[in-house]
Amino acid sequence: MIEVTNLVKTYGKKDNTFNAVDDVTFSIPTGKSVAILGKSGSGKSTLMHIMSGLDKPTSGSILIDGKDILSLKQKDIDSFRSKKMSFIFQSFFVQAKESCYDNVSLPLEIAKISYSRRKKMIEAALAAVDMSEKINAKAGELSGGQKQRLAVARAIVNSPKILFADEPTGNLDSVTGGMVENLLFNYSKENNVTLIIVTHDADLAKRCEIQIHLKDGKIDSTRGII
Amino acid sequence: MKITDIVIRAGRSLKQAKARTLLTSLAIGVGAFTIVLSLAIGAGGRDYASNIITSNTNPQELFVQPKADANNDPTKPQKYTEGPSATYGNYSVKLLSQSDVDKITTLDGVESVTPIYSVKVQYITTEGQDKYQVSLRSFNDGVKLDYLAGNSENISTNNGILMTDTYLSSLGFSDASAAMGKKVQIAVNKSSNLAGIPESKIFEFTVIGVVKSPALAASPLSGMQIYKDDIKAIYDYSQKGTAMYGEYQGAIALAKNGADVKVVKNNIDNAGYEAQTAEDLMSFIFNFINVLQAILIGFGVLAVLTSVFGIINTQYISVLERTQQIGLMKALGMRRRDVGRLFKLEAAWVGFLGGAIGSGLAVIAGTIGNPFISKALNLGNTNLIVFEPLSVLAVVVGLIIVSVTAGIAPARKAAKLNPIEALRTE
Ligand SMILES: Nc1ncnc2c1ncn2[C@@H]1O[C@H](COP(=O)(O)OP(=O)(O)OP(=O)(O)O)[C@@H](O)[C@H]1O
Numbered sequence A: 001m002i003e004v005t006n007l008v009k010t011y012g013k014k015d016n017t018f019n020a021v022d023d024v025t026f027s028i029p030t031g032k033s034v035a036i037l038g039k040s041g042s043g044k045s046t047l048m049h050i051m052s053g054l055d056k057p058t059s060g061s062i063l064i065d066g067k068d069i070l071s072l073k074q075k076d077i078d079s080f081r082s083k084k085m086s087f088i089f090q091s092f093f094v095q096a097k098e099s100c101y102d103n104v105s106l107p108l109e110i111a112k113i114s115y116s117r118r119k120k121m122i123e124a125a126l127a128a129v130d131m132s133e134k135i136n137a138k139a140g141e142l143s144g145g146q147k148q149r150l151a152v153a154r155a156i157v158n159s160p161k162i163l164f165a166d167e168p169t170g171n172l173d174s175v176t177g178g179m180v181e182n183l184l185f186n187y188s189k190e191n192n193v194t195l196i197i198v199t200h201d202a203d204l205a206k207r208c209e210i211q212i213h214l215k216d217g218k219i220d221s222t223r224g225i226i
Numbered sequence B: 001m002k003i004t005d006i007v008i009r010a011g012r013s014l015k016q017a018k019a020r021t022l023l024t025s026l027a028i029g030v031g032a033f034t035i036v037l038s039l040a041i042g043a044g045g046r047d048y049a050s051n052i053i054t055s056n057t058n059p060q061e062l063f064v065q066p067k068a069d070a071n072n073d074p075t076k077p078q079k080y081t082e083g084p085s086a087t088y089g090n091y092s093v094k095l096l097s098q099s100d101v102d103k104i105t106t107l108d109g110v111e112s113v114t115p116i117y118s119v120k121v122q123y124i125t126t127e128g129q130d131k132y133q134v135s136l137r138s139f140n141d142g143v144k145l146d147y148l149a150g151n152s153e154n155i156s157t158n159n160g161i162l163m164t165d166t167y168l169s170s171l172g173f174s175d176a177s178a179a180m181g182k183k184v185q186i187a188v189n190k191s192s193n194l195a196g197i198p199e200s201k202i203f204e205f206t207v208i209g210v211v212k213s214p215a216l217a218a219s220p221l222s223g224m225q226i227y228k229d230d231i232k233a234i235y236d237y238s239q240k241g242t243a244m245y246g247e248y249q250g251a252i253a254l255a256k257n258g259a260d261v262k263v264v265k266n267n268i269d270n271a272g273y274e275a276q277t278a279e280d281l282m283s284f285i286f287n288f289i290n291v292l293q294a295i296l297i298g299f300g301v302l303a304v305l306t307s308v309f310g311i312i313n314t315q316y317i318s319v320l321e322r323t324q325q326i327g328l329m330k331a332l333g334m335r336r337r338d339v340g341r342l343f344k345l346e347a348a349w350v351g352f353l354g355g356a357i358g359s360g361l362a363v364i365a366g367t368i369g370n371p372f373i374s375k376a377l378n379l380g381n382t383n384l385i386v387f388e389p390l391s392v393l394a395v396v397v398g399l400i401i402v403s404v405t406a407g408i409a410p411a412r413k414a415a416k417l418n419p420i421e422a423l424r425t426e
C-alpha cells in the first residue's frame, strides 16, 4: 500500500515559484498497476521521483506499507530503494561497455547479495526477458528493444515490491513497446508487484488498473481508485 | 555495496578507458621510477660504504687525536700551547705523547692503545726482483680480510707479512700460493743520521698470507700488514733520536669486547682528546650518499606532484562522463559513501598501476644497469643499485595513498551528485 497525502513540490524562488506537484493525494493498494498520465511538464516525473524517495517534497507525506519514507535517513532510504524498489527509464540507462551480466548484476551488488547467489538470479532475470543468449554480450551492441528488456531484467532481478517505469516504451516502436509492456504487466501480476508507469500513451494507460491524470501538478481525474 | 564489488567495478571502469588509465598511470610511474631507483642507489651506496668500513676498519676501534682548539682560525696567528707539536709552515698541530697514550689506556672501556707509528720504508723486494715502493701498516685482527692464500695465524711469531695481491706478479710470483713462505726484504732508512751519511737497514719478512686489495684502491690502508711489534721495531730504527720520536699524530684505541664504542668515545673525549669511531670517519660517505639520494627523491616527488594534477583532472572528467551511470547507481540505492569509494578506488588503481609500472621498470633498468655501472666504477662484483622489496612496496603503497588523496575531490563530486539531475542528462 502506497499512501500519498497532500504532496506539494515547489520550484523557484520568491515571486517566481510554481508547484510542479500541487496538493496531490491518493493511495495505491499493493500489486496494482498504475498509470500516471498528463501532458509534458504536468509533474509526472517529479511525482514519481518523490514517491521513490529520490526527491524530497516541499510538504506532504508518503507512507509505504505504513512506513513514512520521508522520515528515514538518507542511507535508510537508499537501502529501502535497493531492496524494495526498481526503475525503468525511457532512455534505458544500460551501461554500454559492460556485459549484460554485469548490467543486471549491479542492483544485486548494491543490495549486498553474495556472489554465489547472484549468478542464478541474473540468469533467471535474463531468461524472464528472453535474453539468455545475450548474457555475455556488451549492452552497447543490443538493439533498442533489447536494451529496454535488459533494463527490465535489471529492474526485476532483485524481486522489488514496487516497479517504477518512466515512459518505458517512449523510445520503442509499437511492437517492441508492446513486448516490454507485456513483460511488465505479467511480472506485476505474477509476483504481486506494484507497477507505476509514467506515460503519455493512452493505450498503455488503459491496460493499467488505476489511472491518475495530472494537470499542472494537480490531479485532474482518476480511474480505478476505490 | 561490498568493497570487493567496488574494487572490481573500479577496475572495470578503468579497463574501459584503457588509454586514459595508462597515460595517467604513466605520469605517476615516472615518479615511482625515479623514487625507487634513488632508494635503490642509496641502499646500494650505503651497503657499499659500510662494506668498505668493515673491510678497512675495525668497528671497535677509535682514532684518537689531541683536542683541536675549538675556535681555531687558521688565518690568524696561533697561540702557543705547551706540549709536543708538529709544524707545517707557520701552523702547528698538537701531537700525542707517550704519557697521553698511557692515560688513554687507563680510561673506562679501553682495551689497548696503539700509537700510530708513521713508518716510511724505502722499498720492498725479493730475491732476483726489482725494488718497489710499499706502505706498511699494523695488522689488525678486527678488520675483515679477503685471503687468497694463507692466514694471519702466525703473524706475531714469525716475522710474518700479509702481502697484497697487486704485488704478486711484480715480485715474480705466479700466484698467491707461490708466494707463501717466501722471504721478502724491506729497506728502511734512518732519519736521525746526521749530515748526509745515509744509513739503512733491511728487515726480512716471511709471506704468511696473500690478501686482496681492499675495495678502496687508493685507501691509505691499502699497504701490506705486519705485526704491531714489527712496525714498532721499524719505527724505532727509523725515528729514534729525532725530535719527533715518541710523539704521535694519533693513536688507535681498541674498545673492550662488548663495550659500546660510543660510550668509550665519550670517555676519551671527556679526558681531553678527540676520538672518532670508524663510523665517524666514514660518515662523510654516508652524508654524501644521503644528500645525493635526497636530491634524486626530490625529483621523483616533483614528478608525483605533477601527476597528482593529472589524476584530479582525469577523475573529474570521468565523473562528468559517467554522470548517468552515477545517477543510475544512486537511484538503485547505492550509498553516497560507496559511490565516493568507487571513484577513490579507481584513483587507487591508477596509483597502483603507476607505482607497479614505474618500480617494475626501475627494477629492470637497475638490474640491467648494475653490471655496467660496476664495471665503469671498478667495483668488482659489488652492485651499486640494490632494490629492497620493502621499500619498493612502500613506494607503491605510498603512491596509492597519494592517488586516493588526489581522487578525493572528484569522488566527493560524484557522491554528491543529485540522481535526478544525473538521470535527466541525455
Ligand atoms: N529542478 C527543477 N527546477 C525547476 N523546475 C523544475 C525542476 N524539475 C522539474 N521542473 C519543472 O517542473 C515541472 C514538471 O516537470 P516533470 O519533469 O515532472 O514533468 P513531466 O510531467 O515528467 O513531463 P514530461 O512528460 O515532459 O517528462 C516542469 O515544468 C519542469 O520544468
Ligand SMILES: [Mg+2]
Pocket (backbone or CB within 6 Å): A044, A045, A046, A166
Ligand atoms: Mg517526465
